[in-house]
Each structure stands twice: as structure tokens, then as C-alpha cells.
Amino acid sequence: MTKIDRYILILFLRTVLVCFLSLAGIFIVFHAFTAIDDLVALTDTGESLPSVLVRFYGPYLILLFDMTGTIITLMSFLFTVGWLRRTGELTATLSAGISHGRIFRPMIVASLVIISAQLACRECVIPQFRSSLTMEAEDLNGEIEQAVRPTFDRFAGILIEGAQLETKARIIEKPNFRIDSEYAGFGDILIAREAVWMDASEDAAAAPPVSGYLLREVKRPESIGTIASARRGDQPVLLTSADQDWLNADECFVATTVHPNMLQTQDTATRLASVWELSGRVRNSAVHSSLTLQTQVHERIVRAPLDFALVMLVLPLVVNARGRKIFVLIGSAVGMVLAFFALKTLAGALGGSGTLFTPGIAAWVPLLVVAPLAYVRFRAVQRV
Known part of the structure; x- marks a missing residue:
């Protein structure tokens, strides 16, 4: 790894961290307005308020990372390249005969690591805090009951x-x-x-x-x-x-x-379960498994490669061969992301209802559509 690689990587990771901490701060501040009295009441047992906050909001921040990690990575990609272009560092590097693909390689690898970390949190960490993520603040020390x-x-x-x-x-x-x-x-x-x-x-x-x-x-x-x-x-x-x-x-x-x-009865009990547990439910012949649950299992399996394909799909916008402004690029990226989620939602709805596709095929359709496009666009960037 060269010095320029380390410089770009640090700039990218710093942008990811700032974006995530800003989003997490907004979430905590808005939620604390309604739950602070219950959280303070928990300190009556002798536990400090910072400890209560960490115990309550810690699992939620992990869930927030899982939900927003890919989008934050995507936006950080655009902001980092926009900053390099604005300072003239990108132009200077390109003038030395280095391609966009080589410049962006550290950020692509970091994006893959972030998506892998999301996968690890989703399958190994979040299921352990499933009960905490279905409780109100006043029930943090108690036993949650539901129908x-x-x-x-x-x-x-x-x-x-x-x-x-x-x-x-x-x-x-x-x-x-x-x-x-x-x-x-x-x-x-x-x-x-x-x-x-x-x-x-x-x-x-x-x-x-x-x-x-x-x-x-x-x-x-x-x-x-x-x-x-x-x-x-x-x-x-x-x-x-x-x-x-x-x-x-x-x-x-x-x-x-x-x-x-x-x-x-709470939907989060299923959404926050691991793929291993969900697939176990589907394989359990003693219990009926709905088409929606079968579709959800396949969606969880393809989510990590699909998230990475989304990053690669937006990558050519970063090259910005037409010299468009950064906010125009962000708007184009948002439009592409919305189209991506629309395709994913439509396929999931078709699989859950049994219309046109089986649950397995419906969950894999977005990847079959996006992955080839992402690969072609990535190869095009490599040559620029």
C-alpha cells in the first residue's frame, strides 16, 4: 500500500465515521427526548447513567449500522472523490498516468470490509440482542411480555x-x-x-x-x-x-x-433472526412456512453480494467524465439507489405472494439484474 493509498483510505474511513456518528447522534438525541425519564429512573439501582445509555443504545447503534452501512459507504465514496477533485489531488494523480480504478481501489476494498462487517453483525451480534431491540426503555431491566x-x-x-x-x-x-x-x-x-x-x-x-x-x-x-x-x-x-x-x-x-x-408476535423477532435460524424454521416440516418467510431467507443470503453490487453500480458516477457538480452526482446516485430498492421491493412482493416467481427466484432476481451491470460498469472504470 502506497502513501497515496493510505491517504485516500484514511480520508474515506473518516468520512464514513463522521456520517455514521452524525446519524447516530441524531437518532439518540431525538429518541432521548421521549425516553430520558425512563432511562434516568434505571439509575436508581446504582448504575450510572452513561452505563444505562450504552446498554440501551448500544444494540440500537449496531442495528443502525446494519441498516445504513451500505448507503453511508456509498455517500462517503462520492464525498471523498468530490473532495479529491475539489482540491486538485485527483487531477494531479490522474496526470501521472494512474487510472481511476487504481485510485479507487482502497475505497473499494474498504467498502467490501464494511459490508462484511455488516454481515457479521447481522448474523452473529444482532440476534443476541433481539430481546433488547424489542423493549422499551422502562423494560430494560425487566422481562418483556408479549402476546x-x-x-x-x-x-x-x-x-x-x-x-x-x-x-x-x-x-x-x-x-x-x-x-x-x-x-x-x-x-x-x-x-x-x-x-x-x-x-x-x-x-x-x-x-x-x-x-x-x-x-x-x-x-x-x-x-x-x-x-x-x-x-x-x-x-x-x-x-x-x-x-x-x-x-x-x-x-x-x-x-x-x-x-x-x-x-x-413482534415482527422484529423474525427480522432480527439469523439466516441459520430462519432457514431452520423453513426446514422444520412440523411448522408451516409462509412464502414471505421463504423469500426473506433468500433475501438475507443474497444481501451482502447485492450491497456490494450496488456500490459497484454507482462507481461510474464517481468518475464523473462529464464534469458534473457533486450535488448532481449525489442526486443521480440517490435516483439509482431508489431504483435499486424499488426492484428489490417488487421482487420480494412477487415472491411473498407467489406471483410469477418462486420465493427463491424472486429474491435472486435483483442480484441477477444488478450484478452483471455492476461488473460491466466496474470494468469500464478500470480503463478510464
Whole structure:
């Protein structure tokens, strides 16, 4: 890396940082106007206000980076080149026989790194803070509760419902599981005080051998401990203390692949999930997967290469062979970005409704359209 490469790279990264911090500052200031009283109230436990702010706004800033990183990178590209052109540094470098492609190489590599960082945050970091990103400030130290989305387990033949879902503890309050299959002695419904999600354990004597919900203080059917466990084929479905020593007399274990994350009614629970989790839902044959969810999985897979293709698509505007002003270039870039998102939204809507394209094809259509154009435009810049 030459000195001019380091100079351009530092100038570009500094512009990216300033743009992101400005956007983050605006977000925090406007949000703090409505939530500052709740945030200050959290300091009553002895925690300092800066610590509360970091704990509350930290996950939101990571989400903001994921949502705006590509656009900020794109705008920083334009501003950096505009600055080099205004100071005459770009003209001096070009007069030495160096092509635009060679000058822009550090910024292209940095853009790829930023998009890769977005991908890492989206798949590894943001899902860990999913509960924090669905809470209000006053619930920062508490347990968020939300309504339960009724979900039918097609393998077990059980509709999972309840009064409230505690997302952190993975507990369903006042569960009422409706049984749509014939299990001797269980009737048509299971009612209990709470249902706690439990992962499968290798120690079958102390914990369930499969994942599912442990229903405590079962009220219906009565005397649940006297009813023999029920299976479907070789798979356990309803386990009781009649033949399971690790269960109490008033407990029942419902084996299912319907994880509490699938029961959340808030849309952010799905949007902020990782591709691995979303694809697991689609592959889960016991639960119905909508076309919208299938489309979303494919969109998440192609998002990183699609974001980089967008940067390459706008790259020729940076060359500015016609000598247009910087604000004209920014306007052209905004128009191209809007057209890009319009194509992406249209393809997603067609895939989600099953019109013309399957979900997989619909999600890949924008990349199939944009990637060749981006490559051709990038090769053209290399020769200028």
C-alpha cells in the first residue's frame, strides 16, 4: 500500500465515521427526548447513567449500522472523490498516468470490509440482542411480555397457545395447548399455570431427551400423572410422570420443534433472526412456512453480494467524465439507489405472494439484474 493509498483510505474511513456518528447522534438525541425519564429512573439501582445509555443504545447503534452501512459507504465514496477533485489531488494523480480504478481501489476494498462487517453483525451480534431491540426503555431491566402467536405443530397435532410469552425466560404464561390428535387419556386440551421451554438433554433421567415445553401445575386433564405417556411412532409427544421419573405428578412435557422465537408476535423477532435460524424454521416440516418467510431467507443470503453490487453500480458516477457538480452526482446516485430498492421491493412482493416467481427466484432476481451491470460498469472504470 502506497502513501497515496493510505491517504485516500484514511480520508474515506473518516468520512464514513463522521456520517455514521452524525446519524447516530441524531437518532439518540431525538429518541432521548421521549425516553430520558425512563432511562434516568434505571439509575436508581446504582448504575450510572452513561452505563444505562450504552446498554440501551448500544444494540440500537449496531442495528443502525446494519441498516445504513451500505448507503453511508456509498455517500462517503462520492464525498471523498468530490473532495479529491475539489482540491486538485485527483487531477494531479490522474496526470501521472494512474487510472481511476487504481485510485479507487482502497475505497473499494474498504467498502467490501464494511459490508462484511455488516454481515457479521447481522448474523452473529444482532440476534443476541433481539430481546433488547424489542423493549422499551422502562423494560430494560425487566422481562418483556408479549402476546403468543398461535402456532400449530403438524407432527404432534397440537396448537400451541397461551396468555403471555416471556421472551427472555422462554416461558408461556397460562398455556392452553389444543390437541387435534388422538392421545389416549389426554382429551382435547392441556391447561397449566406455565410452560417452560427446555432443550434436549443427553441425561434422559434428569431432563427431556427431546426439546419441548414443560407444563407445570397442569389443571386439565386432571390427575395428569396417572395418564401414560403418548408417542407418535418412535417419537415421544406427551410425557408424564407415569413413566418418566424426572417429572412431577402435576407436570407434563410436550415434545415439539416450535421454539418460543416462533411464537413472538413482534415482527422484529423474525427480522432480527439469523439466516441459520430462519432457514431452520423453513426446514422444520412440523411448522408451516409462509412464502414471505421463504423469500426473506433468500433475501438475507443474497444481501451482502447485492450491497456490494450496488456500490459497484454507482462507481461510474464517481468518475464523473462529464464534469458534473457533486450535488448532481449525489442526486443521480440517490435516483439509482431508489431504483435499486424499488426492484428489490417488487421482487420480494412477487415472491411473498407467489406471483410469477418462486420465493427463491424472486429474491435472486435483483442480484441477477444488478450484478452483471455492476461488473460491466466496474470494468469500464478500470480503463478510464
